[in-house]
Amino acid sequence: MGYIRIMGGRPLHGELSIKGAKNAVLPILAASLLCDEKVVIRNVPNLLDVDTMTTLLERLGCEVDWDRERGVIEIEKGGRISMEAPYELVSKMRASFNVLAPLTLLNGRALVPLPGGCSIGYRPVDLHIKGLERLGFEMSMIHGIVEASIKEKPKGAHIYLDFPSVGATEHIMTAAVLAKGETIIENAAREPEVEDLANFLNRMGANIEGAGTSTIKIIGVRKLKGGVYFVIPDRIQAGTYMIMTAATRGDVLLKNVMLEHLTAPIAKLKDIGVHVHEVNDREVRITNDSVFSGTSINVLPYPGFPTDLQPQIMALLSIAKGVSVVKENVFKNRFMHVDELRRMGADIRLEGSTAIINGIEELSAAPVIATDLRAGAALLIAGLMTRGETIVKNIEHIFRGYNDIKENLKKIGADVEWHMIRTNIKGVRFSVKNNDLILGG
Numbered sequence: 150m151g152y153i154r155i156m157g158g159r160p161l162h163g164e165l166s167i168k169g170a171k172n173a174v175l176p177i178l179a180a181s182l183l184c185d186e187k188v189v190i191r192n193v194p195n196l197l198d199v200d201t202m203t204t205l206l207e208r209l210g211c212e213v214d215w216d217r218e219r220g221v222i223e224i225e226k227g228g229r230i231s232m233e234a235p236y237e238l239v240s241k242m243r244a245s246f247n248v249l250a251p252l253t254l255l256n257g258r259a260l261v262p263l264p265g266g267c268s269i270g271y272r273p274v275d276l277h278i279k280g281l282e283r284l285g286f287e288m289s290m291i292h293g294i295v296e297a298s299i300k301e302k303p304k305g306a307h308i309y310l311d312f313p314s315v316g317a318t319e320h321i322m323t324a325a326v327l328a329k330g331e332t333i334i335e336n337a338a339r340e341p342e343v344e345d346l347a348n349f350l351n352r353m354g355a356n357i358e359g360a361g362t363s364t365i366k367i368i369g370v371r372k373l374k375g376g377v378y379f380v381i382p383d384r385i386q387a388g389t390y391m392i393m394t395a396a397t398r399g400d401v402l403l404k405n406v407m408l409e410h411l412t413a414p415i416a417k418l419k420d421i422g423v424h425v426h427e428v429n430d431r432e433v434r435i436t437n438d439s440v441f442s443g444t445s446i447n448v449l450p451y452p453g454f455p456t457d458l459q460p461q462i463m464a465l466l467s468i469a470k471g472v473s474v475v476k477e478n479v480f481k482n483r484f485m486h487v488d489e490l491r492r493m494g495a496d497i498r499l500e501g502s503t504a505i506i507n508g509i510e511e512l513s514a515a516p517v518i519a520t521d522l523r524a525g526a527a528l529l530i531a532g533l534m535t536r537g538e539t540i541v542k543n544i545e546h547i548f549r550g551y552n553d554i555k556e557n558l559k560k561i562g563a564d565v566e567w568h569m570i571r572t573n574i575k576g577v578r579f580s581v582k583n584n585d586l587i588l589g590g
């Protein structure tokens with residue numbers, strides 16, 4: 150476990166460039182199991198979650214070459230691909246569950262452990278299972294392991310999702326690419342990462358239309374080839390740095406962002422009183438010289454305000470004048486950061502899945518604990534905007550989703566000290582050198 154010591158209260162200044170989206174790379178890596186030739190993925194961020202997924206692909210029998218400096222991953226299926234995914238990797242990261250359909254299509258049968266609970270609440274996989282069943286997969290579960298089998302090619306089907314789940318949409322879409330006939334997914338997730346996966350699959354020979362809307366049509370093809378694909382920038386990283394800059398009353402230019410993916414966060418930042426300068430459709434500059442005002446936020450599937458920015462914006466709202474209301478509609482229990490923000494003096498009351506925030510002038514620095522990736526980002530923001538010394542324990546969660554976070558914070562003038570002691574991340578290659586966590590070491 151590690152911690153970060155933050156000497157907060159200084160405005161951040163400078164320029165940052167945003168790398169590829171974690172949530173786009175992970176399903177693309179899982180789907181690349183279906184490609185018959187070499188796949189090259191570019192703009193890959195150097196993240197712990199990507200490490201977990203590439204380690205999983207290697208354990209399954211793929212040859213994976215990851216040039217972390219250049220952000221390029223090459224994957225090729227060597228010999229036989231295993232039909233069993235190891236528990237210690239799947240339990241670390243929910244996105245790895247999406248290897249189930251590809252492994253079943255390759256072997257006729259596959260065993261993948263349930264990804265299990267996590268600190269943002271109960272996360273079932275029933276929509277994945279129902280969707281795959283509609284395509285002809287036989288599904289069962291024993292001893293916490295999901296078993297899928299299929300006798301012949303999957304058959305195209307009309308599938309309605311009760312909730313626009315990102316993972317289920319991606320999993321079903323991946324499975325349907327090689328099905329016989331046409332599959333329609335209704336009430337599909339519209340997240341940009343779903344569209345990016347569809348663009349990747351189409352590049353490899355699939356026939357998918359409508360990704361990015363709530364109706365996706367997939368016409369099955371015989372096989373997928375290989376090819377090169379460039380991943381979209383990470384809108385959650387961009388949003389986090391935007392909130393962080395605003396919270397410290399700084400001035401930071403973010404490059405390589407897709408502003409069309411950030412409509413809701415930008416609208417809310419403007420409501421709060423943050424100056425958002427849309428330099429062009431790939432660059433945004435955040436400045437601030439006014440008082441923040443409270444606002445209400447309805448957290449929703451895309452294009453609504455993203456749940457993955459809810460903890461971070463709550464840190465900012467805790468010092469916004471007046472009352473703010475944040476209703477979380479995606480992960481209804483995603484409030485683990487609230488107690489930690491309260492420890493820093495934030496006045497936040499929870500009523501079911503709604504947080505009512507009474508803005509105060511300033512938080513007070515305190516030791517806090519990061520319970521998950523985005524909670525870690527929120528506490529980092531809280532520490533950076535608060536005068537004095539904040540210690541955020543269990544900070545290693547942040548490496549799951551923020552590449553170059555150490556270098557980036559340094560670049561924009563944050564006064565922080567990282568103390569990486571050891572981690573408990575099993576099955577993932579890393580080393581600790583001079584208090585640094587080095588992925589792949």
Ligand code: UD1
Binds near residue numbers: 244
């Ligand atoms: C993805 C993102 C995650 C983000 C989330 C919501 C990746 C790797 N992760 O996670 O960062 O926070 O989307 O934007 O892309 N649900 C069910 N049954 C299912 C599946 C989901 O009830 O079978 C529920 C979940 O419990 C949750 C909601 O649907 O309440 C949304 O989950 P989902 O969109 O599936 O999120 P993930 O794909 O896990």
